[in-house]
Amino acid sequence: MKNAISKFVLTAGLYAAAVFAQTGCSNILVPAHSPPVVASGWQAQLVAGGLTKPRSIAFDSTGALLIVESGKGISRHRFTDNGGTCLASNHSHMLVEMTTLNHGLALSDDGKTLYASSAEAVFAWTYDAPGGSVIGTTRTLVANMSNSDLVTRTLLMSKKQPGMLLVSRGSAEENAAQTEVVTNGLSQIRAFNLTNLTAETAPYNFMNDGLVLGWGLRNSVGVGEHPVTGGIYAVENSVDGVQRNGVDVHENNPGEELNFFGSFNGTAAKNQGKNFGYPHCFAVWQADEIPDNDGLAIGKQFAVRENTTLRDETCAESYVPPRLTFPAHYAPMDIKFSEGGETAYVTFRGSFDRSSPVGYRMSSIAFNAATGEPVAAPDSNDALTDVLTNRDNKACPDGCFRPVGMAFDGAGRLWMSSDSTGEIYVLQRTGESGDGRFVQPDDGGGHENGAAGLWTRERSVLGWSVAAAIGVWLAVF
Ligand SMILES: *[C@@H]1O[C@H](CO)[C@@H](O)[C@H](O)[C@H]1NC(C)=O
Ligand SMILES: *[C@@H]1O[C@H](CO)[C@@H](O)[C@H](O)[C@H]1NC(C)=O
Ligand SMILES: *[C@@H]1O[C@H](CO)[C@@H](O)[C@H](O)[C@H]1NC(C)=O
Ligand SMILES: *[C@@H]1O[C@H](CO)[C@@H](O)[C@H](O)[C@H]1NC(C)=O
Numbered sequence: 384m385k386n387a388i389s390k391f392v393l394t395a396g397l398y399a400a401a402v403f404a405q406t407g408c409s410n411i412l413v414p415a416h417s418p419p420v421v422a423s424g425w426q427a428q429l430v431a432g433g434l435t436k437p438r439s440i441a442f443d444s445t446g447a448l449l450i451v452e453s454g455k456g457i458s459r460h461r462f463t464d465n466g467g468t469c470l471a472s473n474h475s476h477m478l479v480e481m482t483t484l485n486h487g488l489a490l491s492d493d494g495k496t497l498y499a500s501s502a503e504a505v506f507a508w509t510y511d512a513p514g515g516s517v518i519g520t521t522r523t524l525v526a527n528m529s530n531s532d533l534v535t536r537t538l539l540m541s542k543k544q545p546g547m548l549l550v551s552r553g554s555a556e557e558n559a560a561q562t563e564v565v566t567n568g569l570s571q572i573r574a575f576n577l578t579n580l581t582a583e584t585a586p587y588n589f590m591n592d593g594l595v596l597g598w599g600l601r602n603s604v605g606v607g608e609h610p611v612t613g614g615i616y617a618v619e620n621s622v623d624g625v626q627r628n629g630v631d632v633h634e635n636n637p638g639e640e641l642n643f644f645g646s647f648n649g650t651a652a653k654n655q656g657k658n659f660g661y662p663h664c665f666a667v668w669q670a671d672e673i674p675d676n677d678g679l680a681i682g683k684q685f686a687v688r689e690n691t692t693l694r695d696e697t698c699a700e701s702y703v704p705p706r707l708t709f710p711a712h713y714a715p716m717d718i719k720f721s722e723g724g725e726t727a728y729v730t731f732r733g734s735f736d737r738s739s740p741v742g743y744r745m746s747s748i749a750f751n752a753a754t755g756e757p758v759a760a761p762d763s764n765d766a767l768t769d770v771l772t773n774r775d776n777k778a779c780p781d782g783c784f785r786p787v788g789m790a791f792d793g794a795g796r797l798w799m800s801s802d803s804t805g806e807i808y809v810l811q812r813t814g815e816s817g818d819g820r821f822v823q824p825d826d827g828g829g830h831e832n833g834a835a836g837l838w839t840r841e842r843s844v845l846g847w848s849v850a851a852a853i854g855v856w857l858a859v860f
């Protein structure tokens with residue numbers, strides 16, 4: 384009996400010690416500001432800092448992380464992987480030094496071509512992933528995109544239609560009227576067929592070439608493709624400082640948007656090539672704050688200044704409404720689908736002209752994997768579920784992380800950049816109930832968000848150590 388007990392206690396103690404050793408993580412980094420709040424069922428950790436405005440991120444075929452550092456170029460980072468969220472950068476170098484690169488990043492299906500964008504153009508390089516270097520010259524694939532104000536050119540390589548590169552270009556805000564002519568190439572997402580582009584025919588001219596997936600889009604910074612249906616979705620940064628019939632409604636209107644462009648192959652493309660409303664019609668978020676309101680609600684668009692030719696009815700008849708609407712000023716930056724297509728993750732960089740700051744988070748949206756549609760109805764006001772948030776938005780933007788790019792690694796972990804703080808975070812699903820866990824240096828591998836969590840873990844480690852000691856004592860004597 385004594386033997387059995389001692390065996391059990393010893394085994395339990397050693398098991399606990401092994402678990403502790405496994406989750407124990409040396410060289411844990413400390414975030415620039417208060418540690419993020421992590422949703423239940425998740426664990427998160429800071430794994431890199433000191434970067435220059437990290438924007439889009441992507442993993443190459445060897446598992447190295449590529450990061451667009453805005454105004455600097457593309458850097459490549461390798462991490463020693465100790466499991467969980469315990470990762471430590473062991474080698475970083477600049478892959479491409481090019482100060483005009485500012486946001487977009489993509490890799491070809493075979494991982495052997497690297498794409499990145501400046502405000503003016505999309506560039507490509509032959510990429511040697513194992514060697515960690517680009518080979519040969521910089522090629523220009525798409526040009527003629529310069530404009531003032533909104534200068535990111537998000538890139539997405541379609542997985543369903545290999546060789547099709549999607550490029551999102553925003554508005555030249557001070558001259559929004561230019562947007563009304565589709566051949567001006569502003570405020571739209573176009574797709575370019577790269578398989579038949581040769582050195583002689585390159586570059587495509589953004590204004591004349593490519594397939595228009597959608598226009599009347601103020602600034603669709605995040606573009607994603609549903610992995611099952613191939614449906615293309617983009618998250619839209621809507622306008623600031625909006626008035627309605629002369630009344631300031633900018634605090635809570637218009638909403639940010641999730642727009643749907645149909646499946647890329649065109650067969651289900653009911654919205655493809657259509658106009659989504661900018662600069663005439665905007666998504667309703669807080670309907671009761673919009674004056675002269677005849678039945679406006681979330682899921683509909685409103686005219687900023689109603690007149691005889693442009694009324695709310697015109698918005699409903701002539702322009703495509705959002706599939707989902709998010710709170711005003713959240714500033715969505717990226718959208719990435721889970722492998723099975725049941726969840727979309729969206730980063731929100733946060734507000735800059737709202738009296739109390741909002742956004743500054745990573746959220747998830749539930750999707751029906753088979754239909755490729757969000758579960759929430761278009762009039763929903765709570766389609767978002769928080770995954771990673773700042774502790775106190777009143778400290779934002781200066782005292783907060785500001786999420787931008789996301790990428791999944793080979794182990795299914797979700798990585799996220801914060802440009803304002805120069806950081807990279809990694810998130811992993813644990814499925815555990817209770818508070819989510821942000822891994823801090825002071826607890827050797829993870830404490831929960833609050834002090835209570837820290838106590839629980841430390842107490843349990845202490846308890847298991849005592850159990851191991853008793854086991855050893857029982858076994859020996
Ligand atoms: C860095 O990490 C990578 C990926 O885990 C590994 O293959 C490589 O050997 C490591 N390099 C060093 C110098 O530790
Ligand atoms: C930009 O596009 C316009 C219209 O097609 C064309 O006239 C102009 O030459 C292009 N500029 C460049 C730099 O490609
Ligand atoms: C792209 O171009 C290639 C070669 O012309 C063609 O076979 C392919 O169908 C095109 N892809 C799309 C989606 O149009
Ligand atoms: C490639 O094929 C597409 C049709 O898929 C066409 O629109 C485009 O002009 C072609 N590009 C070149 C460079 O020939």
Ligand SMILES: *[C@@H]1O[C@H](CO)[C@@H](O)[C@H](O)[C@H]1NC(C)=O
Pocket residue numbers: 611612613646647648649650651
């Ligand atoms: C286009 O995509 C839809 C949705 O995934 C699919 O049902 C259809 O078969 C596809 N068509 C072609 C021609 O690939």
Ligand SMILES: *[C@@H]1O[C@H](CO)[C@@H](O)[C@H](O)[C@H]1NC(C)=O
Pocket residue numbers: 663688689690691692693
């Ligand atoms: C109505 O407003 C729209 C958008 O501001 C404008 O383009 C249009 O010219 C206006 N029409 C009239 C009749 O004032």
